[in-house]
Amino acid sequence: MTGISGGGVMTERKKKYGGLRSGQTIAICLAGLATLWISSGAVTQTPDKGAEESRAARGDQKILVRVRESVSQVRQSYVTVFGRTEAVKKVNIAAETEGQVIARNIMKGAWIKKGQAILQIAMNDRGAHLSDAEAKFEYQRLAYASATKLSKKQFQSRIRVAEVLSNFESAKSELAEIRLDIHRTTVRAPINGYIETFPVGVGDYLQTGEIVATVVNLNPIRVVAHVSEREVTKLRVGDKARILLAEGVKREGEIKYVARIGEQETRTFRVEVWFSNSKKVIPEGLTAELKLKTARKHAHKVSPAVLTLNDEGIIGVKAVNKDKSVIFYPVQIMEDTNEGVWLIGLPPRLTIITVGQEFVQVGQTVRTSRDEVELKGNSTDFNSVKSAS
Structure with a gap:
């Protein structure tokens, strides 16, 4: 009895709870199908006739743009x-003789005149060499003068006169050489200018050809x-x-x-x-x-605001032809000035779109208004283009 009773109870439970689980499953399936139906667009709404009419009206209306006639001018290209x-003038001053620097007569960065002394090199034994050269020169001068007189009286041969003359010229050359060497101990500016570099100082020993300053x-x-x-x-x-x-x-x-x-x-x-x-x-x-x-070159002067880019990213301007169709012209910027940008690569004469070029496409027919006349309803036209796009 107990087993039969237990079996009956189990049968009743299956009927009760098994039926509830089947109903829940069906409800879930129906909800899923409804979701798919709605998402697939099977459920439709009543169309907004006012919005459709507004879009249709905007599609039929031609966009109003502002234009200006532009004629090319001859412009100097740079x-x-x-x-x-x-x-232009920059001189490296080199020492023309050797010796120790004993004085700097001017400071780095100072303005100097041509011939002005920059530094002084020690004389050392140049004074003694000068005295010796002067004495030799005087002796040879007198010897040559005496030989010349004797030659005129035929008491001196021509060979002897030539020999004395050679000694005299040699003494003259030695004297000129030592005098020039002494002159070179004072380094002077070869041009007017500023002392740009002055790397030597008192006590430095200079070699011939060494750079001492730049002017x-x-x-x-x-x-x-x-x-x-x-x-x-x-x-x-x-x-x-x-x-x-x-x-x-x-x-x-x-x-x-x-x-x-x-x-x-x-x-x-x-x-x-x-x-x-x-x-x-x-x-x-x-x-x-x-x-x-x-x-x-022939060029057009325009405001930088008229420049635009095409789909390929090429810079240019948009214009309209006689049929009021939009045309794109690639350009090159010749010169950028405060008054405007000069462009080359355009026809000699054209009608450039100055306002609204960003809202129209190439080939599109537009309405135009001259640049000197203020556009009315401009924002409405452009807003309609934005909405349409």
């Missing part, structure tokens, strides 16, 4: 290169730069050049030299532009920007 300032004259001064092989043939000696130095200092100079042999490693050519530096405030070694004249 090539821009960078160089550095360099003194620089900064007026005029030059900018040395290198131009490419494509541009060098366009430059002419005597042409004017623009110079831009540090802190916006501007100067105008003249091309004084264009190399005829290029650098083998860089294939560039040396160019020198000289300009006035009367106040001597521009030192050697400053970085300088040079604008060198090359050729005259």
